[in-house]
Each structure stands twice: as C-alpha cells, then as structure tokens.
Amino acid sequence: MKNKRLVPWLMVLPVLVLFLSMTIYPFAFMIWSSFRQYDLSKGAETRFIGLANYFQIFSDSTAIESFKFTAKLLAVAVPTELLLGIGIAFLIRGVRGEKIIRSSLLVPMMVPAAVSGVAWKMLYNYAFGPVNWFLSLFGISKISWLGDMNYAQLGIILIDVWQWTPFVFLMIYAGLQSVPQDLIDAARVDGADWGRVFLHVEFPLLRPLILVALVLRIIDCLKTFDIVFMTTWGGPGAATHTYSFYVYKVGISFGWNIGYASALSVLLLLVSMLLVNIVFRLVRMRQQLGFGGEER
Amino acid sequence: MVRKFLAIVLVLLVVAVFGAVKISVLCSPDNADALKWLAGEFMKQNPDIQVEIVPLSWEVLYPKLLQDLRSQAGSFEAFTYDVMTTGAVSFGLEDLGEFMKKYASLLPADFDIDDFIPQVLEESGKWQGKLIGLPFYNNTMLFYYRRDLFEDPKLKQAFKEKYGRELTLPVTWEEVKEIAEFFTKKFNKNSPTEYGIALMFPRTHTLFYMYLLFFGEYRNAPLGIMKHGAADLEYGEYFTADHKPAFNSEEGLKALEMMKKLMPYSPDPLGSDYGETIEYFNQGLVAMVPQWTGPYLIFKSTIGTDKVGIIPMPGRSVSGQWALAINKFIPEDKKVAAFKFITFATSKWADKQKFLRFAVAPARMSTLKDPEVRAADPRVPALEVTYVSQTHRPRIPEEPRLEDITVETFSKILAGTLPLSMDTLNDLAKKWQEVLGK
Numbered sequence A: 001m002k003n004k005r006l007v008p009w010l011m012v013l014p015v016l017v018l019f020l021s022m023t024i025y026p027f028a029f030m031i032w033s034s035f036r037q038y039d040l041s042k043g044a045e046t047r048f049i050g051l052a053n054y055f056q057i058f059s060d061s062t063a064i065e066s067f068k069f070t071a072k073l074l075a076v077a078v079p080t081e082l083l084l085g086i087g088i089a090f091l092i093r094g095v096r097g098e099k100i101i102r103s104s105l106l107v108p109m110m111v112p113a114a115v116s117g118v119a120w121k122m123l124y125n126y127a128f129g130p131v132n133w134f135l136s137l138f139g140i141s142k143i144s145w146l147g148d149m150n151y152a153q154l155g156i157i158l159i160d161v162w163q164w165t166p167f168v169f170l171m172i173y174a175g176l177q178s179v180p181q182d183l184i185d186a187a188r189v190d191g192a193d194w195g196r197v198f199l200h201v202e203f204p205l206l207r208p209l210i211l212v213a214l215v216l217r218i219i220d221c222l223k224t225f226d227i228v229f230m231t232t233w234g235g236p237g238a239a240t241h242t243y244s245f246y247v248y249k250v251g252i253s254f255g256w257n258i259g260y261a262s263a264l265s266v267l268l269l270l271v272s273m274l275l276v277n278i279v280f281r282l283v284r285m286r287q288q289l290g291f292g293g294e295e296r
Numbered sequence B: 001m002v003r004k005f006l007a008i009v010l011v012l013l014v015v016a017v018f019g020a021v022k023i024s025v026l027c028s029p030d031n032a033d034a035l036k037w038l039a040g041e042f043m044k045q046n047p048d049i050q051v052e053i054v055p056l057s058w059e060v061l062y063p064k065l066l067q068d069l070r071s072q073a074g075s076f077e078a079f080t081y082d083v084m085t086t087g088a089v090s091f092g093l094e095d096l097g098e099f100m101k102k103y104a105s106l107l108p109a110d111f112d113i114d115d116f117i118p119q120v121l122e123e124s125g126k127w128q129g130k131l132i133g134l135p136f137y138n139n140t141m142l143f144y145y146r147r148d149l150f151e152d153p154k155l156k157q158a159f160k161e162k163y164g165r166e167l168t169l170p171v172t173w174e175e176v177k178e179i180a181e182f183f184t185k186k187f188n189k190n191s192p193t194e195y196g197i198a199l200m201f202p203r204t205h206t207l208f209y210m211y212l213l214f215f216g217e218y219r220n221a222p223l224g225i226m227k228h229g230a231a232d233l234e235y236g237e238y239f240t241a242d243h244k245p246a247f248n249s250e251e252g253l254k255a256l257e258m259m260k261k262l263m264p265y266s267p268d269p270l271g272s273d274y275g276e277t278i279e280y281f282n283q284g285l286v287a288m289v290p291q292w293t294g295p296y297l298i299f300k301s302t303i304g305t306d307k308v309g310i311i312p313m314p315g316r317s318v319s320g321q322w323a324l325a326i327n328k329f330i331p332e333d334k335k336v337a338a339f340k341f342i343t344f345a346t347s348k349w350a351d352k353q354k355f356l357r358f359a360v361a362p363a364r365m366s367t368l369k370d371p372e373v374r375a376a377d378p379r380v381p382a383l384e385v386t387y388v389s390q391t392h393r394p395r396i397p398e399e400p401r402l403e404d405i406t407v408e409t410f411s412k413i414l415a416g417t418l419p420l421s422m423d424t425l426n427d428l429a430k431k432w433q434e435v436l437g438k
Helices: A001-034 A050-058 A061-091 A098-105 A113-123 A128-136 A148-175 A181-189 A194-222 A226-230 A242-253 A258-288 B002-019 B029-045 B058-071 B081-090 B096-102 B119-125 B153-163 B172-180 B206-219 B221-228 B250-267 B274-282 B296-302 B332-345 B348-358 B363-367 B371-376 B380-389 B399-415 B422-435
Strands: A036-038 A046-048 B021-027 B051-053 B079-084 B134-137 B141-146 B196-198 B284-290 B309-314 B322-326
Touching: A001 A036, A001 A258, A036 A050, A036 A258, A050 A258, A061 A148, A061 A194, A061 A242, A098 A148, A113 A148, A128 B322, A148 A194, A148 A226, A194 A258, A226 A242, A242 A258, A242 B058, A258 B096, B021 B029, B021 B058, B021 B196, B021 B332, B029 B051, B029 B332, B029 B348, B058 B081, B058 B309, B079 B081, B079 B141, B079 B332, B081 B119, B081 B322, B081 B399, B096 B322, B096 B332, B119 B134, B119 B322, B119 B380, B134 B172, B134 B332, B141 B296, B141 B380, B153 B172, B172 B196, B172 B250, B172 B284, B196 B250, B206 B221, B206 B250, B206 B399, B221 B250, B274 B284, B274 B296, B296 B309, B309 B363, B309 B380, B322 B332, B332 B348, B348 B363, B348 B371, B363 B371, B363 B380, B399 B422
Parallel strands: B021 B051, B021 B079, B196 B284
Antiparallel strands: A036 A046, B079 B322, B134 B322, B141 B284, B141 B309
8 A cells, every 4th residue: 555655656756856956956056046156266165145146237237238138139029020920820821832831931940049140140241241242232231230239139139030930930820720610611601801800710719829929939038048149249349148148158158157147047037927927917907808808 | 710800809999998098188179170180199109098189169168167177077187278268277277397297207208398488388388386287279369461462563552652651561550550541442442452451359259359469569568568567477468567457548548549440441340250350351352360370271272372471460469379288186097198198299299290280389499490390381480579579368267257348348439339438448447356356
C-alpha cells in the first residue's frame, strides 16, 4: 500500500527535480541576487544591500533609454505584426499556390537569429546594401540604417516585423482552418458580404487566438536581444538598446554585475506580468461592456 | 592475423586517446588559424599531449573566461586574452615566472624571454610585477592607403593646385583631413574614389580604441604630457599619471572635434565597424583606412601589394595585443602540458612562422630583425615605429565597464545628440570616478 502511494511521486520525480533545478532555483537565485551587491569582476563574495539595486535603475540613464526603446518596439512592431499577420492569413486563403506562399512566409521565422542578424547587416550596408540600392531606384539618397539614431530604431523594428509576422500569420491561419464552414455558408445565405463574414463570424471566433498571439508577442518583444546583438550593438548611443540587451551587458558582456542585472531582470518580469494582465483585463472589460462575445 | 592487427591498432588508438593529456585552448578568431597550425606542429613533437583549439568570438570569449575563472570550474587549460582584459582576468592566471623556475627544463631551446619586445612583454605579459602571460599576437593599428593613387602624377598635380602643397603621406590628422577631402567625390568631383577615408565609429568597443588614435596625438604631445604626465601601461592614455581621467581636457575635446571633422569624408562612420571598413577599402570606395595588422592579407590578395601602402598611424596607434596564459584552477599535469604548449607557441621559431604564414604580428625582436621576414612583409618598418610609440587602453579590472559608458557618450557626441563640450566630458569623467569608486 505504502509502495503504491510512492509510485506516482517516483514517476514525477525526474520532472520535478528538473523543474526545481532548472526553473525554480534560478528564479529564486535571481530574486536573492537582486538584493545583494554581487559583482563577479570584483570577486565572488556577496553582501545584502536591500533595495539599492532597484533604486539604481531609476537613476541609470541607459536603463531608462533601453526601457523607452523597448516600449517603442512594443508599441510599433507588435500591432504591425498582428495586422500584417491577420491580413496575410485572410488574403492568401484560396489563392492559387496557397501552399507555396504559406511555406515561403514561414521562412523568416525559421531562420536562426544569428543568420538573420548577419543578413540584415549586409542588407542595410550603407554603400553596398540592397536596401539602399533599391531606394536609390526611387531617387532616395543613401540611408545610414545602422548609424543614424532614428533609422537604426526603424531598422530594428523592421527586422522584428519581418521575423515575427509569420508567427502571427501561422496562428491565425491555423485558426481560420478551424472556423466551421457551415457558419460562413449560413452567413452568406443571409446576404453577408466577405467583410461582414469577417467581422461577425470569423473575427469573433478567432479572438481568443489573436489574444494569445498578442500576449506571446508582448512577452517575446520584451525579450528582444539577438537582432540588436547582431546588428547595432545597441547604438548609435543607446538608441537601439533593448531592455534585455542591456541586462545582458550589465550581467555578462561588460559588467558581471549579477546583483544589478538580477534587479533589472526582476523588473522586466514584473512589467511583462503587468502588461499581460492589462491585456486580459481590457478584454474582460470589453466583454462586460458588451463589445465582445463570450469569453472562451 | 587481420583480427590481431586490428586489435593492436585499436589498443594503440585507445592508448593514444586516453593516455595523452588533453588540453583545450580558448582563443579569439584572429589567433585561431595560427594556433591550430602550431598545435599540429606541437603534437608532432609531443604525441603525449593533445591540444584542442577552441575559437570564440570576442564578445563571447571575455565573459566565458571571467565566468569560468571566477567559478574555478577549470573547463579549459590555456587561453588567449586581450591586453585590456589583463586586470580583470589576472586573478585566475598561473604565475608563469614561478612556473619557469620550477620547470626550466621544459622550455624550448629557442625560448628566450629577453627577446620579447620589452614594452610588449610588460603590457600583455605582466600584471603587478608578475609574469602571467606570453605575448602571442602583437597586434597594433596601421594606416593603409592606395599607393597607386598617391603616386599618380595627375592626382598629385591636382592636389598641389587645390591645396598649395605636395600630396605627401600624412603624419597628422589635419593632413589626413585635407587628403580625405581631396579623395571625396562630394568635395572633389574628379576624385577617383567616392570617399577619402573609411572610419569605424560604431557603438561597439571599436570606438573606445579609435578615440585613442586621435586623443593620443594630443595627449602624448609635449604639452599634453606636461598637463597630464606620462601614461603608464596599467591605466593607459585615458588616464593622467596620477590615475584620474585625462579625456575631460582640451586634448580630449580636440580629439573628438577631429573625429567629427573627418566624418563627412567617410562612408557611414557611425554604422561601420571592422568588416565594413575593410570592405570599403577593398572595393576601392575609399583611398585610406586605419586598420589592424590582420586585414593586410585581404588587401594584398584583392587590391595587390603594389597598390597598397602602409605607414604608421598619423597621430598615434593603439596596441591590441593578445597573450597566451594558463588557467590557475586546473590540475598540475594539465598545467605542465599547457605550459609546454604556450612556450612552444611563443618561441622564436613560432613567432616567425606565425607571422610569415598567418600574418600574426610578431612579439619578438629577433623576428623583426630577421632578413627573411623583412623581405617578405612590407609592414615590418611601420610596425617597428608603431610598437614604441603606440597608445594603450586601460588594463584595470574596471576597463570593460568604463569602455561601455564611454562609447555610449562618444557615440552620442558624434551623432550630435550630446553637445561636444567640456561639460559632457566632465559628466563622463564623473561616471568614471563612480565606477572606480573614487
């Protein structure tokens, strides 16, 4: 009897150990480190300093600039990806060569970040890059995509949109396949044009999926690191420093200030949770006000 | 019979693989090809030691070294370290002076420590009096120019008409500016090149050393030395003799002003780094480029030796040495194997071979004096002058952090989002003091 009780525990034990050591322990260590002075470049000793690391964030101009650019990326790239992803998913339905288009659209998402970073660096090259060559066909003079504060930010946003629109597209496209055809047929019989079918049949059914895509993109966008690492290294100045890239620099690349990097990471986690909560609350509020369908 | 033979081969293989001491040598990609070749030669002479060369990008190598040494994990035996990270990694490096006394018999016959260029041994090999590394790649920056254009009679005539002086090789940045303007199509429609000079002022660590090319000229001029004192090899030219920031000065401002003045004659200076500027020169887009010693091989093979000229940097150059060191936190037998390898790789023979075969700049006086080397490589005269006049980055443990905050400020100044003023430089100096805890 006693052995029987132990069996389930023994069966989940490997996963439990893995989860505790790979997720819970690092997470707890991060929280613990964030309250300590812990700088590997000066030694492995740590000292409790209360909230000092957290207060430091608010007087750190680079952290604030990184936060601002990440907010910009979130505000511009994520809605653009959602609109483009939804739009493309609707547009390619029933088009000749739909399967080929569908597969081709997924390529950017499958390219490793290091490869796409190098590729985009070459595409953006001031003198020999195809992007400037293409613009020159329309009489537009050369743009310093990686050396000008504004264009560098735009450049990063464009790469993010290029890389992650396919993800939104894939989710919505998959969702569209599951919309019952009889509902669409019924709406058409009732005289609804494609716009009405989209607004009153397909969109409400897809809303949960769009919400998931939005939440995943918000979380992912806050973690943007690789494309900045591979293209601008956060410059010029701190114009394209994303928050995660700054955490990497403080914690690994230029600092080994584990304590401060942990505090920055905890803040990022709180912001992520807050944003995701806001999204869910807004959706709930819309439903309570009667603007949306039932929650699924 | 065949079975027996195979069994013997298998046993020998097992003995070879498991009987040998295996060492891993982490290195930057610049050093990798030469080290791989040297490792091959070393293993021929020392079959009991297996050497594995592991190249890691600059961005990855330093954090990896620091993390591993701090945790005393001992996951590699030897490594190359960049001169400016000396102070930060020094705590985890074996004292080679003591090791040499203990294992003097293991030194290669042609290993003469007094043959290393003294400044180079001091800068990349020593930290607070201890010998912790052996100079491997004595990198520095040189000034490459298109010799065919500088020697073109028509261009020389046109230059003289425009500027009232001969088109000579530049020795100051003011002269570079004039020549760069002449070779920029926007300012001279008859220029054979689109731009005069390829400059790399990106947000990466590049900008930190590029600044010294300009600052060094003013900082190390008699007036600069009178104001700031002579720079030492631990703190470098960024600091005064009493280890306070030196860049928040007239000399510091002048350096940034000159960098800004040169920017109109360069393709995308803020967005270009190492690879881009090499490509601009290689493709004939520019007439001049300040670059490290390595790209010469690329220029030689694409543009041709007759068209590429090399002179010491106008103003001052900057050192970028790499040394080989041994991880302190590994077992003694591995330390001995690593010691044998790094002394082999930095011996007189190796120093000459790596320069001739892989253009890895020499660290020994005997290589620079070698007639075969002098005949084979036109960089030698420029290198000799540069090694005794170049500037130095700080080697203190705080260097990476100082570098990052400095590059951010300089990048903003060059981009025009921060004013080029003494106040801006004073603010930066204050941040330095905070990092240094002064």
